[in-house]
Amino acid sequence: MTRITHDMKEQAAAMGLTTEEGNTTTVAGAPKEKEDTTTTTTTTTTTTMTAPTTTMSVMPETADENVVPAALLEQNYYHGLLPREDLKELLNNTGDFVVRLSQPTVNEQRQIIISVLVDKKPDKLSCMRHIVVRRIQGKYQVEDTPRFSSMNELIDYLIRERKECVSFVENSYLVTPIARKKWELRHSDIELSKRLGYGQFGEVHKGKLKRYNRVLGVAVKFARVSATSKEHIKEMMREARLMRNFNHPNVVKIYGIALDNDPIMIVMELVRGGSLDEYLRKHAGRITEVEKMTSMVSGAAWGLTYLHDKRVIHRDVAARNCLYDKNKVVKISDFGLSREGDVYKMLVTRRVPIKWISPEVLINFTYTRASDVFSFGVMCWEIATDGADPFQDKKTAEIREILLSGGRLEWTPNSPPDLVDLVTKHCWGQRTEERLTMIELTRKLENLTGVKQPVRERHPHKYKDDFSGETVAAPKRSALKSRERLRSIDQPTITRTQTVTTNADEEPDEDSNKKNETDASNASRKTSKASSPNMSVSVSSKRSGSALSSKHYKRKTKHSSKVLPRVPRNRSAPKEKEKDDL
Template sequence: MKSGSYSNESGSSQNKINKRLRKHTRSYSSERVINNEQYYHGLLPRADVRLLLKENGDFVVRITEPKPGEQRSYVLSVLHDKLLEENAAVKHLVIHSANQKFWIDNTFSFESPQALISYYLKPAVQNEETAVVRLLRPISRQPWELEHEWITIKQKLGQGAFGEVSMGIFKRKGMIKGVQVAVKQAKLEKMGKEQIKEFMCEARHLKTMSHPNIVKFYGVAVLEEPLYMVMELASNGALDSYLKKNPNLPVETRNEMILQAAWGLEYLHSRPVLHRDIAARNCLYGDQKVKISDFGLTRTGSTYQMDMNKKVPIRWLAMETLITGSYTQKADVWAYGIMCWEIYNSAIEPYPGMSPAEVHQKVREGYRMQIPVNVHPDIQKTIQSCWLENAADRPTMSDIATQLQNITQTPRPNFSAI
């Protein structure tokens, strides 16, 4: 989806929501499910909430991220002062509950979170100098925030980093016919806070992207568990699996694969975004197209300092990253070169026969893997240039895409028209 998916609904739509909310009174039934309210965003993290709140008084209701042994609470997040720094601009007010009553402070309690919201939306309450919070505009769920009832799980495809990956049918309201999709499922009891952040980080990046060589993103369902991430279904699944099942692929097909991956990574770097986990296992293949996926480690910008004490993909890391933890676009270029080696070697593990510690040592000493002899000599040179010791000497992804287009005599598609 394009970056415009961050925009709020039209003013007339928001006004209708405001009017409907203000009709509610404190007799609001406690059985009313808050999931039905468009201002309720489930487990949407703070980082995503801040992107939705544009003007003072904009608000959403969400639920806290789970912590072991702790009960979850509803949270009212409201933009207090958009001129303040990020952490101070938004108030996150816990909606306390006990004995089927809900409150923010000890002054008033209500029979439901909805009744509480309706009360604080009243103009008379907003004008009180002592008002604990001033609510002006409820922010509705965005097109990429899906409802679980729109998604039907059909068949398990495999196991991902967060849980099962399944084939399913996606059919939102208004769609005449459902579409086949891939659904990543995440069960929160099996995820730590970092994993939840990683899951939502992937969604945050994917929802702003649109390119033929980037996996298409439909949205996330976070109103209840398990969390769902819904993406296009690639007919041949993960690229590494496809390569292993088809070891006799012609070299021309493999040439197409590395060029398509180059186009995808070139697009990411133009945004600018660092993927940080480029590998055959993190690409999909379907309809004769490579599509980069798995954006859990992706970061916005052109540089990033990695924590080398965490688990890292040693076999795909550039020399400077192994030494200093510094990650740049040229480190993505290095990883791209490793992925090209995988593609021409039917996805066997890079640096075969070596342990991670040996890979670390050998790469620092200048060792580089050999490209199969049946690969075009100029393509071999392009791949080897990805592994130059000095990051500044490596080509950009735009350089690589241009080189491969020329070598394979492949015209560049007009991506803006696709």
């Protein structure tokens, strides 16, 4: 039986698959209606994940193989369970199309869908048409088209004949198949091994991702087929949609999402460590103030600053939702409650972590980046108290009364004084305008600790791939640059900066050039003067016999001078060995 380490369980917990009792409560007074969006945010329903009473299988369930033919899985235009919301990034011109699967309710059979853009307007979703492919006696058909034995033949026919998929919809013909994006993975690229954790709707496994001839250790989060609904798929895709835009050392990175069939898999970096709150409790009394300030508080501040710069409100900033790796680097994780935008209005009664919540959320159910700043202050209190539980042994009504009356958590005597002052004055203001922004807090922390955010170096001949995070070789130079480099070998190299002056009416004669060439080829002799009295040049040739003519030097007037630039030698700099950051 495979043994699961404690650190792996902690990472699974930090990903949001399990919940701790007492961390969440229902916000009383919120109107019970369908959740809506504000003008600056996108919102959806959040599903709370709790531990089930039954044991789940180690390997994921698979969907009905008859729904998706094997030949269709190999096509680049097949996008699997990609929801409509993500098509806005793919379909840009009239006739652009993809093939995907429908998102029905539980226990309803999926269908193959052709999604095509029929008009080029700002509101792309209203300009898309989603045509259901009918399957009759093992053959595929759209409206009144002939029946084909494979989906590939049907798509080829629609493109070749330029036939409208829906007769009453103008421009509903297929022109350009849109290939998968780099973050759309295939299930065949993923190999699962140990199970790290599980919840009511899904599991987290340790696994391997085979991509670009490399194998990466990853954490894979996927949903159970039997529990996968249309809303749940949207939830997972919304979280993945946010995460795939993140690329920061203090934020958990997503490598992609496998959509070609059930179950949907979110593939993330595997953090060699555990959750921050567990680390604090495990090493209570042994963590130095320097480590708390420079590694934990500063690292979390850098990560949250990055998220706010991306216009993302995390909404659940806490030590339990941060990972702490073996190199003492904090990584913010669990974006199940996160929303994109400047303001998020919660319009439905739901469970929220009241111990980390800001006062304005209790009053008007509105989240902003200032709400994250308040929660960040509570997380700093957790770090200072070695992972203590905020408002321990207090009931929800008591916590609400304390927060609305201006009360705050009490610090322990051994809490870092600078951190106490920073959080109390600049994070826990009763009103949002009394709190600093995360960028302002980060600057204050850097001034207090003297530690600046590390700058990632860029190798001149290598670059960091956005998908895999691997450092790979840069593309080869073009043939033109290669020819220029070869030609430079025959060119003379100026040994030092020279000043050349000539009379306006004089040209360097041929004897002068021969004299310069002879003197330059002999390193033991000094540079002799040319026949022209106002020109003095010292050069060395890379190849013997290379002629130096007057065309290499520009003639200037009597009263001006020209400083010849140093011609770089054709020496290749020694390649520096760059460590794999994974």
